[in-house]
Amino acid sequence: MPFSAVTLRRWLPLIQKYQGLVGLVILLAWALWKSPHSEDSAALFHSTYYTLANLRNILSQLAVPGILAIGATFVILIGGIDLSAGSLLGLLNCITATWLVNGGSTPMTIAWVLFLGTLTGAILGAIISYTKLQPFVVTLAGMVSIRGIAFVYTNNANISGLHDQIAFFESPWLGIPIAGWILFATTAVGALVLSKTVFGRRVYAVGGNTDAAYYAGVPVSRVRIGAFAINGLCIAIAAILFTARNSSAQPSAGMGYELDAITAAVVGGTALVGGYGNVLGTFVGALFIVCLNVFLILDSVSYYVGQGWKGVIILLAVYLQNLGRRV
Amino acid sequence: MKLGLLAMAAVAAVVLAGCGSDDKSAVTSSGSGGATEAKSPDSLPLVAFAQANSADPWRQQFDAETKEEVGKHTSEFRFEEQPAEDDASKQIGVIETFLVKSPKVLLVSPVTVAVQSAVEKAYDAKIPVILLDRGIPGDKYTVHVGGDNVDIGRQAGEYIAKRLNGKGTVLMIQGLGGVDAADDRRNGAMESFKKYPGIKVIMGDDCKFQRLPAQNFMETFLQKGQPFDAVYAHNDEMAIGAYQAYDHAATKPKVKPIFVGIDGCQKEVVQMIKDGKLDATFRYPDPGPKGIEIAADILKGKMPTDKKVVLPTVLVTKETADQYLKDNPNLAK
Known part of the structure; x- marks a missing residue:
């Protein structure tokens, strides 16, 4: 036996806590070994994967799914789930583009979109709190309705013709796209809210055991609404960055993105039952998935084969998480 | 003990995943070791294709015809294709990741005009860009091949x-x-x-x-x-x-x-x-074969003279x- 049950039991919690990081390190080592050779002298280890160009590429791809995943983490932590994130992203994408094309001022547009996102999230949270319906059902209904609103709002047409009003989000600052910095900032604020505030502790309390939290005097409904509002705000931030990156809008934009966000949270160690996980883990989980996508393209793996492996990795991540708890 | 076994199964899965990828690379490298090939595939120039999706019947036929045309040029270039499930954002990511590999020719079948900035980035980096089917505004591309x-x-x-x-x-x-x-x-x-x-x-x-x-x-x-x-x-x-x-x-x-x-x-x-x-x-008409033909010409130093190539229709x-x-x-x- 390479290791006994005792040593495993000692290491398992550590691996579980940092499972996203462990996966990321394995992936990066693998990429070093497998990715194509680069002639560029600036490339670390002569690998196309370890170039500044690829770092920028990864960070611009990471911003939107990363911020969505951070919002999703709050919702999952309280024991909920949000299936409407992709639809809301699409609607806010259309709203942002329409207002900017029609001459709206950039700061005002951004402020309104952030407000609308937060409000929509809060409304979903309130419906869940006061009707006692399952988050799955309420956000499923949200997913369908909000997508419909996006098609009605745009009259079923794409929106283009943005001048470079919000293109600055894509330009680099200190070598990293501003969208990347916004992701870092969102992650940091999210981590602080969860670890240092009363609201953060209440999020874990509600997700861990709602009844116990209720009897301990935690305002469960308000915490739920708060978590969904934060999620809505994150979706709005992501939608603005999405618009900047695509410099256009489509009512069908963001389809399926909610599942990517949930995947990132799960791979990063957040438990779908709620009460366990954090946004730093989610950040690493999202980073892992984008790094994997980029690696699969650089290594010329067929897209559909790549999809198959992603499923295996999700299963493995959840399995690892549950491992210690059964004992 | 049960815990240990489960963990070993998990580790085994990871190792298996590694082996899976090994098999793939083994195939590639045995190809490069083949005596019939003059050059190893890795040293051939790269032609990368960002496809909009590979799912609907028209795209399936498009892909099949493209691959057939690529088959005629295996000694001239390496060919890679990635679909984007009709998601413009995904396609931008694919194009930008392709750019890290510095392809000699880039083919793009745009999902929407949203990929314009990514295409222009490639064009500005002096990579010839061939647009297939749908076009983009502006003139920062080499040639557009499509039907009317x-x-x-x-x-x-x-x-x-x-x-x-x-x-x-x-x-x-x-x-x-x-x-x-x-x-x-x-x-x-x-x-x-x-x-x-x-x-x-x-x-x-x-x-x-x-x-x-x-x-x-x-x-x-x-x-x-x-x-x-x-x-x-x-x-x-x-x-x-x-x-x-x-x-x-x-x-x-x-x-x-x-x-x-x-x-x-x-x-x-x-x-x-x-x-x-x-x-x-x-x-x-499916623009794949014509696009590959133009890519092969570009690699031989023959740049296309027309900015737009319109393929004819056929009445059946x-x-x-x-x-x-x-x-x-x-x-x-």
């Missing part, structure tokens, strides 16, 4: 008007709103119909280029009992859906109406034309169906 949907619509309208001897009612089943292909195919056909005062057009529903919505729409339409002499669908899938509804309907026009679609990329459609169920389709009828099948062995099922 307005012209195809015009020809389809002309065909239907002639078949009806200039007199009759045409039911038009619409493609997805907001998509250029649907607008162009409608406007082209309307141009032709306007030349015939005896032709009346009923605007049908937006059936999203899909078979089932067209079938549902047609079933409902037939209930009304409104007479019509021809069905013009913006693609074959909707023409098939409309025909199936007509075929199963209890109440239908006494004389079988004419059914005309566009795309001509499926064996099923050609077979239905042979069987006299559908009357005609117009091939929407009962008379030409057999020849069409012979000329196009890669049609989707």
